[in-house]
Amino acid sequence: MTLATHDLRWGAGGRMIVDGVTLQAAPGRMLGLIGPNGSGKSSLLRLLCRLRGVASGVVTLDGRDIAGVPRRELARRLAFVEQQATTEVQLSVCDVVRLGRTPHRAALASWSPVDEAAVNEALARVGLADRHDQSWHTLSGGERQRVHIARALAQQPSELILDEPTNHLDIQHQLSILALIRRLGITCIVALHDLNLAALFCDEIALMHDGRLQAAGSPETVLTEETIRRVFGVPVAIRSGASGRRHIEYLVEADKERTRP
Amino acid sequence: MSHAAHGPNWPARIAIALASFVALILAVALAVTIGEMRIPLDAALRALGNGLFDLGLPVSAIQQGVIFDYRLSRALMAGLCGGALALSGAILQALLRNPLAEPYILGISAGASTGAVAVLILGLGFGGAVLTVSAGAFIGSCAALAVVALLATGAAGASDRVILAGVATSQLFNAATATIVTTLASAEQARGVMFWLLGNFGGVRWPDLWIATPVAFIGFAVCMLHAKALDAFAFGIDAAASLGVAVTRVKVVLFATTAVMTAVMVSIVGTVGFVGLVIPHAARFLVGSGHARLLPACLVVGAIFMILADVLSRILIPQQILPIGVVTALFGAPAFALILYRARRPA
Numbered sequence: 001m002t003l004a005t006h007d008l009r010w011g012a013g014g015r016m017i018v019d020g021v022t023l024q025a026a027p028g029r030m031l032g033l034i035g036p037n038g039s040g041k042s043s044l045l046r047l048l049c050r051l052r053g054v055a056s057g058v059v060t061l062d063g064r065d066i067a068g069v070p071r072r073e074l075a076r077r078l079a080f081v082e083q084q085a086t087t088e089v090q091l092s093v094c095d096v097v098r099l100g101r102t103p104h105r106a107a108l109a110s111w112s113p114v115d116e117a118a119v120n121e122a123l124a125r126v127g128l129a130d131r132h133d134q135s136w137h138t139l140s141g142g143e144r145q146r147v148h149i150a151r152a153l154a155q156q157p158s159e160l161i162l163d164e165p166t167n168h169l170d171i172q173h174q175l176s177i178l179a180l181i182r183r184l185g186i187t188c189i190v191a192l193h194d195l196n197l198a199a200l201f202c203d204e205i206a207l208m209h210d211g212r213l214q215a216a217g218s219p220e221t222v223l224t225e226e227t228i229r230r231v232f233g234v235p236v237a238i239r240s241g242a243s244g245r246r247h248i249e250y251l252v253e254a255d256k257e258r259t260r261p
Numbered sequence: 262m263s264h265a266a267h268g269p270n271w272p273a274r275i276a277i278a279l280a281s282f283v284a285l286i287l288a289v290a291l292a293v294t295i296g297e298m299r300i301p302l303d304a305a306l307r308a309l310g311n312g313l314f315d316l317g318l319p320v321s322a323i324q325q326g327v328i329f330d331y332r333l334s335r336a337l338m339a340g341l342c343g344g345a346l347a348l349s350g351a352i353l354q355a356l357l358r359n360p361l362a363e364p365y366i367l368g369i370s371a372g373a374s375t376g377a378v379a380v381l382i383l384g385l386g387f388g389g390a391v392l393t394v395s396a397g398a399f400i401g402s403c404a405a406l407a408v409v410a411l412l413a414t415g416a417a418g419a420s421d422r423v424i425l426a427g428v429a430t431s432q433l434f435n436a437a438t439a440t441i442v443t444t445l446a447s448a449e450q451a452r453g454v455m456f457w458l459l460g461n462f463g464g465v466r467w468p469d470l471w472i473a474t475p476v477a478f479i480g481f482a483v484c485m486l487h488a489k490a491l492d493a494f495a496f497g498i499d500a501a502a503s504l505g506v507a508v509t510r511v512k513v514v515l516f517a518t519t520a521v522m523t524a525v526m527v528s529i530v531g532t533v534g535f536v537g538l539v540i541p542h543a544a545r546f547l548v549g550s551g552h553a554r555l556l557p558a559c560l561v562v563g564a565i566f567m568i569l570a571d572v573l574s575r576i577l578i579p580q581q582i583l584p585i586g587v588v589t590a591l592f593g594a595p596a597f598a599l600i601l602y603r604a605r606r607p608a
Contacts, residue, residue: 051499075505082503085496088360089550102493103505107486155504 002027002187003048003078003159008057010047017043019211020057025159025187032202032219033191036232039208041191042083045163048189049080061159075103079152081162086144091136096147097122100154122153126180142173149180159187166197199223199246207231219246281561285340288568292336293328295572297580300324309333330466336568338465338473339585342526343536343567345477347559349519350537351544352484355491355552356515357423363537364523367423368405368430370532373524375434375441376401377531378454382446394457395469398528405430406520459584460533462571469529480522481560487511488552495550533586535593536563542597566593 004024011017018040025031033041046052048059050066059066066074079100100122101115123129126146131139139147145165152160162181166174174194178201181188192198198205199219206216209231215222223246228236234250241247294305305328307318312329346364353362364370380397392400412426442454484491490511493501502508523537544558567585570592574583 046499049503051502071502071507072505075503078503080499080503082496082499085500087495087497088358089495090545091495091550095551096495099493099495099500099504102489105489107489 029203032198035208040211079155079157083163100151122150126150339567339571340564341477343563344560345522346537347540347563351541367427371431371434372405373398373402373527395528402524457531460531460586491552535589
C-alpha cells in the first residue's frame with residue numbers, strides 16, 4: 001500500500017476543482033496523471049501532499065489518513081517537486097538540495113554526516129555531483145528541475161510527486177528527466193502534458209477531466225482513440241510505437257488550417 | 262549557507278563571535294567617548310566603573326551623568342534598535358519573499374507616528390492620566406498592525422497582498438498624522454513632531470533599556486529557532502510546507518515577533534528608516550543567505566551601524582544633533598547603492 005485517495009473533493013471560488021477522485025498508486029511504480037488544462041491535475045497533486053485541505057474525502061498513506069500526520073513526518077515520507085519553482089535568494093546547488101534535509105533536522109541541530117551523505121547521494125543520482133557549488137541562477141531549466149528532484153530525494157521519500165516536471169524543457173531534457181524519474185524505483189506520481197511521453201514512461205495512467213477521474217489503468221487501456229477525442233477534443237490515431245508502447249498521432253491537417261493568400 | 266557544509270567549525274564560530282563582540286564594544290566605546298562635552302578617557306572609564314560596578318571612583322557628577330546616564334544608555338539603545346530592526350527586515354524579506362520588505366512596509370511606523378502625534382498634540386490620555394509619547398506610539402503601531410492583519414486576512418497567504426495592505430495602511434496613518442499636525446499643531450509642536458518622526462535617541466534613559474533589551478533578545482531567540490524554516494521559504498510557501506514546515510504557525514509567530522520588536526523600538530526612539538531594509542542585504546553580502554548565519558549577522562551589523570550613525574548624528578554639525586533617520590538615510594543609501602553595484606558583478 002502507498003498513496004491512495006477516496007472520493008476526494010476540493011473546490012475554490014464555489015467551483016469543484018477536484019470532484020470525487022478515488023485513485024490508488026502502486027508501490028514502486030510510476031503513475032502518470034494526464035488531462036487537459038484546468039482538469040484539476042495540479043490541485044489533486046497538492047491535495048496528495050496536504051498543501052491544501054480536502055473539502056471531503058480522504059488521502060491515505062499506507063492506509064492512514066494524512067490529515068492526522070504531522071507535517072514534518074509527512075515530509076520525511078512524501079516529497080513534492082513543483083512546476084518551475086524558483087527563487088530570488090542567492091543559493092548554490094547544494095544549498096537547494098540541503099533544504100531537503102529540513103524535515104530530518106531538529107530546530108537547532110547542526111549539519112551531520114548523515115545529512116551530507118544524503119545530499120551527495122541525491123546529487124549523484126540526478127547526475128549533478130560536479131555542480132555542487134554552482135549558483136542556482138546560472139543553471140538551465142533542465143538542470144534546475146534536476147536540482148529540485150535532488151532536493152526531493154534528499155528528503156529520502158518513499159513517494160515522490162511531481163507537477164509537470166518537463167514543462168518548458170526541450171525534448172532531450174524532457175526525455176532525460178522522465179528516464180531519471182523512472183530509474184528512481186520509488187512510487188512516483190507525475191502530472192504530464194505530453195500524452196506520448198506519458199505512454200512511453202508511465203506504468204499506469206490516470207486521466208482527469210473537469211475534476212473527475214475519467215479512466216485509470218495501464219497506458220493501453222486508458223489511452224484509446226475514443227477517450228482522447230472525448231476528453232481533449234482532438235482526433236487521434238493510436239499505433240504501436242517502436243518501443244512497443246503506444247504512440248499517439250494527432251490527426252490534424254495542418255496545411256488545411258492555413259489561410260490561403 | 263554553503264560554508265556550513267562541513268559541520269560546525271567551532272574555532273571559526275568562536276572567533277567570529279569574539280570579533281563581533283569586540284567590534285560592538287569598540288563601537289560603544291566610541292559612542293561613549295565622543296560628544297559635545299570633552300571628557301578624558303580615564304574619567305570616562307571611571308564613570309563607567311562607577312555606574313556598572315558601583316566602585317565609587319572620583320569623577321565629577323556632571324561627567325558621571327553624561328557618560329553613564331546619557332551616552333552609554335543612548336549607545337546601547339541605538340545598538341538594540343539597529344539590531345532589532347535589521348533582524349525584523351531579514352525575517353520579513355524571507356517570509357514575504359520580497360527584497361523590499363521591511364518593518365515599515367507593514368505600516369508599523371506610520372501607526373506609531375499617529376499615536377505619538379496624537380499624544381504630543383492632542384494630549385490623549387485615559388481617565389485623566391496623560392499617556393507618554395512612547396505608550397501612544399506603541400498603541401498606534403498595534404492599531405496599524407490590526408488594520409494590516411484585517412486587510413490581509415482575505416489574501417490567504419499571498420505575500421503581495423500583505424505588502425499592499427501595509428502600503429495602504431501606511432498611507433492611511435500618514436494622512437491621519439498630517440491632518441493632526443496641520444490643523445492643530447503650533448509651529449513649536451510641529452518642530453517637535455518632525456524631530457520625533459525622523460528618529461531621536463536624545464530622550465533615551467535606562468528604564469527604556471529594561472524594556473528594549475528583553476524584547477530584542479527574546480525576539481532574536483525566537484527568530485533563531487525558526488532559522489531552518491526561514492531557509493525553506495526560499496522557493497515559496499508550498500515548497501516550505503512540503504519540506505515539513507508548519508507554514509501558518511511559523512508565519513504567525515514570526516510576524517508577531519517582528520511586529521512587537523519594531524513597535525517597541527519605534528515607540529522609544531521614533532521612526533528610523535533604512536536600517537530594516539539595507540542591513541539584511543549588507544549582511545547577506547557578508548555571510549550568505551542561510552538564516553542560521555544571516556540572523557546573528559543582522560543583529561551585530563545592525564547594532565554597529567546604528568551606534569555609529571548615532572555618533573555621526575551628534576558630531577556632524579557642531580552644536581546640533583541631526584535626527585538619526587537623516588543620518589541612516591544619508592549614509593545608508595550610498596552604501597546600499599555600492600552593495601547593489603558590487604553584487605551585480607559575479608552574477
